[in-house]
Amino acid sequence: MNSGNTSSNGRTINVVGLAAGALMIILPFLGPWWMASVGTGAFEISLSPFDLSIMVFGQPIHSQLVDLLLLAAKIAMIISGVFLVLGSLSPKSWWSGRLVRFGVMKPLWAVIGIIIVVVLGAFFINNVLPGILSNAIPDGGASIQITVPYLVGSASATIQMGSQASITAPINLSLTPVFWVAVVTAILGIVARINHRRLKKQ
Amino acid sequence: MRDGALKWSLRLLGIALVVVPILMALAAHGWDVKEAVLPSEEEISQVTERVSGIFGGGFSKDTITFGDPVVSGSRITVLVTFRSPLKVPMKITDFSVTVSDVGAQPIQLQMQESEVEIPANGAATFTLVGTVPAMPPQNPQMTGISCTFEVYGVSIHLSPEISRG
Incomplete structure (x- = not known):
């Protein structure tokens, strides 16, 4: 496999690494990877490894610690992308291996991380939240049924308060096209790492 | 190094x-x-x-006003005015009332419209329709009310108990 590793002036470059690096640099600016909504604007979450937006009835809420950690993840991804581009432009130099390895796997861990966070969140909502809400509603007459899909899909949550009132909220969960751009970036990152090792040995 | x-x-x-x-x-x-x-x-x-x-201030007895029933053959219609206490738009998707009397068959009145949209703190009217039985109640009383409405896409169903007397 050549993978187009030679530039027009005969210099060896890791083309796959360049593509992965470029995607890593733009990935933090493409928007959310996963979205969830309850009703039409009652509750909305937009999530990526670089941003978290939570809106309750149109009112945003933030955690400064989470915001700063996500900002750091954004900076780390951009730096990793720049390092991957530099390492891919000169794969035979002594420093390229370190720069490439610094962040080439970050998109893969970001994809795996976001899936784990969403699945754990759904597990919490399905198994723990109904108990907490039932205890929080006075008189103990509330029966809460929430079945949230584990990553994507639609469902509804029902809170039954005795025989006199019930609340039913449609829930929609979806992965955005940006998630699939991240998956492509992760795959390119893995290929770039293998390619880099091969070029180094040549 | x-x-x-x-x-x-x-x-x-x-x-x-x-x-x-x-x-x-x-x-x-x-x-x-x-x-x-x-x-x-x-x-x-x-x-x-x-x-x-x-x-807002929640639902009160002023929220719903029933007009006088109009009987035409076996069909009864009642105009209802709903004054929303909510500070956001809402949509009534189902509304029904049960009227009955001791020893008489209850009358079920159902909202004629498929849905009624009400602006924030606004009012809207809709029609309840039902069928009068062969032996109509002499002293009819509302014994049941059921309302389903949507706010922000969340459906809320209320069927409060009605005290008799």
């Missing part, structure tokens, strides 16, 4: 990107972990205000 320096520089960069934001967030909140992690009190109070603002 230079490879080792690069290796440790990159490791320190990776660590700094995790540790620095945590320290910054904690320092900004006087090293209070709870304040750094949770949304600010101002944001929570704004959400609480927004939720309580939506439901």
